[in-house]
Amino acid sequence: MTRGLLISVKMDITQRLMEQKYDLQEESIDDYGSSYDSSTSKDGESGNGGERRCFNLTDQHKILFRALTGELVGVCFYVFIGCMATPHSEGVDPGTKLPEVGAIPVALAHGLGLAFLSAALLKISGAHLNPAVTLGVVLCGEIGLGAGLAYVATQTVAGVIGASLCRAILPENVYIGINGGAHVLHVGPGQGVLCETLLTSAVVLTYILAVIDPNTKSDRGPIAIGFSVVVCTLAGVATTGGSMNPARSFGSAVAVSAYNVDIWKFHYIYWAGPVFGAAMAVFLYRFVFASPEKRLVLCGSKGYQFKTTKLSQITSFRQSGQLN
Structure with a gap:
């Protein structure tokens, strides 16, 4: 009888261990999960078969690395396409003498290029592809300040790489003839800043409403963003060249500066205007157009309410695995 009881207890313990092992296997997560299992060992290996478990910090780094790589590739292609699409007409420089020459192909190249890149990279990096858009997203509290700075640095470097590839491919006379695809100011500095502010605000507001x-937000967001760039480029080509993207302007300016040192004279306009434009777009969004849960005032049926963005939302990278 005692032996039978021992066998019964042993079978019960074995069954419980098997159930526990099954539960642990069910709790295993993929490489991009964000949950943490307390049974995971310090070296990231579980004790029941060596299956890899993921930590929050590791997941953050994976997501951020993929996002920055996406921005690097996306901005590089965008700037390269934009510079290469700048027309050259028998020595006539459309960037300085006839800005309206070739405006349509330039606008289409930038807008359609941004549309397909946004569609490809939207779920990887959010497809900002523009420091002004990143500033808007940070001010909306969708990504942290640290991640935003990493985005802007990556986009700026990618702009230089993309413009340098254009310089490496085109013959020197053609490259000089199109001024390296760089933007040139055709109006006064004040008018230039105002133009870039208004055009950038339209693009950033479109991104926020279509993606965030x-x-x-809609699955057709990349198309809306692309159309906004086409229209705004056509509107600004005769004044500032229609940049709306500091990374695009900076990259082409760096590449062509060996042939045109005056390119830096009014370059600040292509940073100041987009920064003001992004701030303007965020103001309109947060105070007027945002959903009730994101609006700072007029919060739906509860009447006039004031809300403040949590400090953690703008100072730390989000851990949910979503950039936008």
Whole structure:
């Protein structure tokens, strides 16, 4: 009888261990999961078969690395396409003498290029592809300040790489003839800043409403963003060249500066205008167009309410695995 009891207890313990092992296997997560299992050992290996477990910090680094790589590749292609699409007409420089020459192909190249790159990279990096857009996203509290700075640095470097590839491919006379695809100011500095501010605000607001806001975002967001760039480029080509993207302007300016040192004279306009434009777009969004849960005032049926963005949302990278 005692022996039978021992056998019964042993079988019960074995069954419980098997159930526990099954539960542990069910709790295993993929490489991009964000949950943490307390049974995971310090070296990231579980004790029941060596299956890899993921830590929050590791997941953050994976997501951020993929996002920055996406921005690097995306901006590099965008700037390269934009510079290569600048027309050259028998020695006539459309960037300084006839800005309206070739405006349509330039606008289409930038807008359609941004559309397909946004569609490809939207779920990897959010497809900002523009420091002004990144600033807007940070001010909306969608990514942290640290991640935002990493985005801007990556986009700036990618702009230089893309413009340098254009310089490496085109013959020297053609490259000089199109001024390296760099933007040139055709109006006064004040007018230039105002133009870039208004055009950039339209592009950034389109991105926020088409990609970020839960009530207005759409799967057709990349198309809307591309169209906004086409239209705004056509509107600004005769004044500032229609940049709306500091990385695009900076990269082409660096590449062509060996042939045109005056390119830096009014370059600040292509940073100041987009920064003001992004701030303007965020103001309109957060105070007027945002969904009730994101709006700072007029929060739906609860009447006039004031809300403040949590400090953690703008000072740390989000851990949910979502950049936008």
